[in-house]
Amino acid sequence: MGPGGACWRGGGAGARRWLSSRASAPRVCVVGSGPAGFYTAQHLLKHHDLAQVDIYEKLPVPFGLVRFGVAPDHPEVKSYGAEDNRILGIPGENLPGVYSARAFVGWYNGLPENRDLNPDLSCETALILGHGNVALDIARILLSPLDLLRKTDITDCSLAALACSKVKRVWLAGRRGPLQVAFTIKELREMINLPGTQPVLNPADFTGLENAVKDAPRPRKRLTELMIKTALQKPGEMAAQAAAARQWGLKFQRSPQEVLPTADGRRARGVRMALTRLEGSGESAKAIPTGDVEELECGLVLSSIGYRSLPLDPAVPFDTQRGIIPNSMGRVEGAPGLYCSGWVKRGPTGVIITTMNDSFDTAQSVLEDLRGGMLDVSVSREGFGAVGSILRSRGVRPVSFSDWEKIDAAEVARGKAAGKPREKIVDPQEMLQLIGH
Incomplete structure (x- = not known):
């Protein structure tokens, strides 16, 4: 577990x-x-x-x-569990360039099992499948100025990879509409205000929603109003967008059908999306394919459609x-x-x-x-x-809490030398050697 x-x-x-x-x-x-x-x-x-x-x-x-789960720049809310991720169940999801959110988050947070993920960040456009807080976390990490990330406990190897990243455009796609997004207003506001980054929301996606949320619970009403306000803003109206070299945006009512391979079949080049219509309203609305499709070009695909526990x-x-x-x-x-x-x-x-x-x-x-x-x-x-x-x-030497305190002290000391809260040790064998095992 x-x-x-x-x-x-x-x-x-x-x-x-x-x-x-x-x-x-x-x-x-x-x-x-x-x-x-x-x-x-x-x-x-x-x-x-x-x-x-x-x-x-x-x-x-x-x-x-709590240590490995969310984004390193959100130490106050690290809280995601479950040992596996939900699979997309579509052709091409095992192509190089396609990663689960869980593995990607584990990689930049120093989870030992994901330390060798080595994601390819050489493309300009990334697609995140999902409209939850984890999806926004990943988008923010991909687009954040390095100076902000350097002050967190993100691992050195992740920081080095992000420093070389060519990603400058991130789309977040979901099967349903703006009234069904699962992220919260705090995370959305932080993404909207990310320095040097421009949000791209289509005003047409929000037509008539101001009336639709009049009687909605206050958190949903405020969240929708913020999306509408952002969609209607002209480029450059927000300080965060001044000379924005990077973009991110939300795509609604799109369900992934297939990850498309490059001509040589060696990696992902895009995703074919089924356009959907909604049956029902509110949280219970279901996405039904319309029969229409579109292709979105991207070299990096991150599946953030949920975690799952294992037996x-x-x-x-x-x-x-x-x-x-x-x-x-x-x-x-x-x-x-x-x-x-x-x-x-x-x-x-x-x-x-x-x-x-x-x-x-x-x-x-x-x-x-x-x-x-x-x-x-x-x-x-x-x-x-x-x-x-x-x-x-069985010849097993357990690690005690006092042993953990030695690992903790070493990580904090390494972090202090680098101007960070801590520098996580990502190799379990190195942890054991540190405590004399």
């Missing part, structure tokens, strides 16, 4: 937790040190004086996608269609004593506040079941004492 979820016996956050107890001292094991795991552990410890919680993480560093273990129930563990208030269906939280509980939606509240709800279910005698806490288990013995018998 990624940091976006956890699942356990006697606990629940998006990894696995087994709870045992000496009648009054429940022992909880959390697998996954992302926000879902930490917030559930926090709630349990706060509301059960005798609870003991062990948190396990597959990497040598904690915090999951944890054959013994743990999993809904492959929805990408979640079937549950009721975090209680895993058909598995008494097993709980889940985060994206593996509810699907890949929301940011850190959503995950926090969701994790508290799951922890509350655990506490209620403890108090109601629903959990078998009659057998005492050793927790990490037993796990540590198993690891030693």
